[in-house]
Amino acid sequence: MLRQPWSPYLAGGLTGVLLVLSVWVAGNFFGASTTFSRSASVIEEAVGINTSKIEYFTTSKGKYGPGSLPNWQLMFLVGIIIGGFVASKLSGDFRIQAVPDMWQERFGPNPVKRAVVAIIGGTIALFGARLAGG
Structure with a gap:
């Protein structure tokens, strides 16, 4: 479509x-x-x-x-x-892709490394959003 x-x-x-x-x-x-x-x-x-x-x-x-x-x-x-x-x-x-192409080009194909960095980044972003009241 x-x-x-x-x-x-x-x-x-x-x-x-x-x-x-x-x-x-x-x-x-x-x-x-x-x-x-x-x-x-x-x-x-x-x-x-x-x-x-x-x-x-x-x-x-x-x-x-x-x-x-x-x-x-x-x-x-x-x-x-x-x-x-x-x-x-x-x-x-x-x-369905465990490691996006852009990440793979820059940091390699390790899905565990990608997951750890994504979780840490998401936690920081969520903490900042909650700290700001929204």
Whole structure:
């Protein structure tokens, strides 16, 4: 169907339009980092940790606690995953690859090294986003 990559300018413009519509219709900005915190509380409860004793999960009337899911942000993240999959299939770019070509050219084909660096980078980015309040 769409056997070519999307223009980053078109995709960026459509994302901007979607953001404006999100704020106008639902009154919410795009966001994902809070859902990771909320998911942590659900996982902790599932493994037997009582989150009611953790101040972070009980502030703001339980805003970050296990009872805060599912919500629109979780659905937003699910939509990102589904949308990315559909777009990659439509463009013909979908493939399962442990180490991206660009990484392989610069740092080698080691998938463990790639996973460790990705997890560390993601943790730093998520920590920064939560520290900034969003």
